Amino acid sequence: MVDWLTMTIQMAALGMAGWCLVSTFRDQPMVVPHLVGVAVLWLLVIGQAVVSVVAIAGGDRPDQTAMFVSYLATVVLLPPACAVWGFMERSKWGPAVIAFACLVLPVLMVRLEQLWNPVV
């Protein structure tokens, strides 16, 4: 886990969530810029996942490695899943689903940080 990457992901996710909520209230369906935003977020998350997996493979692993990896997998799957949802729902509720996913993401990042660096 790279701290600044976690921070960046959290800020980007919250920004995306705000933007998608605005789209929802303006009654707009998901558009291409939303998808680009989700894709950027996904790349950041994948970057964090790769760095973490390399660290784990190198021996720098958290106590609950299985738990950490399962959370990591969920975080990586979240952005594409919400993009698929946006495609299925061609109304304002598409961005609403993306907004929800982008609100869950920072929480999952906090949980990952806790597992990586448990505060005793």
Added chain:
Amino acid sequence: MSDATASADRTLRTGPGRLLVAVYGVFALAATARGGYQLATRFDEAPLAYGLSLLAGIIYLVAAVGLARAGRTSRGVAFVSCAVELVGVLTVGVTSLLAPGAFPDDTVWSNFGSGYLFVPLVLPVLGLWWILRVHRMDHR
């Protein structure tokens, strides 16, 4: 199946319904994984609390599938599981406040779901409201 029923089925899983299915899916995953993991690794510490988390996760899963499939039967299934959730979160919430010893470790429903930003308390209410709304549209 009449046209009215078909349109109601579409309605249940489109629009706000789609968001509900997504939220239910995430909570099903969170609660099932949490309960399953805790039961597998620390069964002795608090079997009731961990079992309850797992049960909550399964109910969320049933609700998510019921909302996503949205046939007449599925709607009934989703309605019942939302109702069970509401009863569960209220019962466990009150119990965890009055008798904290009953649950040594937190569950999804402890303190009315405060550990999950009270989403477990709000979610079944939204689910029931949505199903009833679609149900009424169906019978108009």
